[in-house]
Amino acid sequence: MSNILITGATGNIGMEVIRFLHKIDTSNRIIAGVRNIEKAKNVFKDYPKLDYVHFDFEDFETFDNALTDIDRIFLLRPPHISDIDKYFKPLISKIKKHNISEVVFLSVQGAETSKVIPHNKIERLINENRLNYIFLRPSYFMQNLTTTLINDIKTKREIILPSGQAQFNWIDIENIGEAGAILLDKFGDYKNQSFEITGLENESFAGVTSLINKAIENPIRFRNVNPLRFFRIKKRERMVTGMIIVMMLLHFLPRFQKAPRISNFYERLTGKKPTDLKTFIEREKKQFEKQ
Ligand SMILES: NC(=O)c1ccc[n+]([C@@H]2O[C@H](COP(=O)([O-])OP(=O)(O)OC[C@H]3O[C@@H](n4cnc5c(N)ncnc54)[C@H](OP(=O)(O)O)[C@@H]3O)[C@@H](O)[C@H]2O)c1
Structure with a gap:
């Protein structure tokens, strides 16, 4: 059993990832890393097995406690955070220090082609720190x-x-969440690869x-x-x-x-059309x- 921390748990994708982890009845322990635990408990009241920890990308004091005993992390960049050096560099160093070597990062389609976009910088930080990764690169959310x-x-x-x-290529966040849940649950089968997920x-x-x-x-x-x-x-x-x-x-x-580009990754992973x-x-x- 692995301890999996979900960042951005209350957002579009985090919420779907948690819903699908619950649906596939994962044997892993799932912990929502959130700014407001009470609010999150209300959002996730149908998921009694879910655990919670206080985690704030913008409050470095929360990192150590949130990362303790974590084996794997679902990482995303909240849309308003664009200063990657300021927020993600220290976070990824901490992830490394806590011996967490498995990261599923919610990136964006085409992240590899532009060095200036924040997702590209985060992907590079993950690689530079030699973490095992899965980069999930979705197209435009429906x-x-x-x-x-x-x-x-x-x-x-x-x-x-x-x-x-x-x-634009249009993808349903439910499809991204489902893929994210499978990749987190079976990390070893997919590690160190990037996957575009599109409609x-x-x-x-x-x-x-x-x-x-x-x-x-x-x-x-x-x-x-x-x-x-x-x-x-x-x-x-x-x-x-x-x-x-x-x-x-x-x-x-x-x-x-x-x-x-149109990718068939979702269908290969789930056997279903997006x-x-x-x-x-x-x-x-x-x-x-x-x-
Ligand atoms: N929109 C698109 O078409 C598209 C396409 C491809 C990729 N993306 C990428 O997807 C990512 C966004 O995912 P999303 O749509 O799921 O995000 P979202 O719905 O905007 O949710 C953001 C999440 O981050 C949390 N959060 C915000 N600030 C935080 C902080 N300081 N500390 C801890 N948690 C914080 C929020 O929690 P609270 O409940 O506390 O606010 C919320 O759970 C972005 O990186 C975006 O570039 C978007």
Whole structure:
């Protein structure tokens, strides 16, 4: 039995990883590393076997206690943390000091090609520290539609982005969580490899908008804007500047890149096809309807 620490446990992917570890009835001990244990206990009240430890990426004092007796870790980068030298360098040194040599890191598709993105820096730190690793590199989350973009959809009936006709590959976080759970549970079978996890469809925002409109009563529209205009609109809405910049890069740069690669890793791992957009939209369509 291994002790597995899950960081980002209450987020999109962490929550799915825990749900699937529970579903496969893992024999490993699962510990959620969270900032607020009481809040997390409420979130995970259906998982009585789950343990908790206080862990804060931004509070180095929490590292030693959280890493004690841990054998394996599910590591992610919370979206607002971009200073990797400041936060991840000390964390990964501590992971090494605690003789934890098994890390599943939630990276991003294409992380290997850009030295400037934070995920690339974290992957390099893991390698430099000679930890055994699995890099899970997902494409664009379908759930961005029901999280970061939902406010504009609900209040303005539009998706507003500087993405033009750029193609995105759309993956369901449930598929990522399931893959993450299997990789954590059977780490030895997959160690020291990187896996892209994608859906089967590349689609632009105009395309996805029209798929949504086939499923709902009151249509939404896709409004393409240039990056400067996007910045001004989001600034006016008081979005944090760092977040606006991340959103701009994430949605503007793909205009100049090739369409994303499509991987069959999820199917090889689980024997199932990943969720398609139509199924996802049908499942979530209540969220897209006019309130
Ligand atoms: N969105 C995409 O399309 C996409 C695609 C590929 C890869 N990714 C990558 O996926 C990662 C994000 O995963 P996600 O969507 O699951 O994240 P998320 O839903 O934003 O959740 C972030 C998690 O991190 C925790 N957290 C935040 N700050 C913390 C701190 N200081 N100490 C401890 N925990 C902290 C949060 O806990 P609290 O409950 O305490 O807030 C939450 O559990 C990012 O690295 C992103 O680049 C995203």
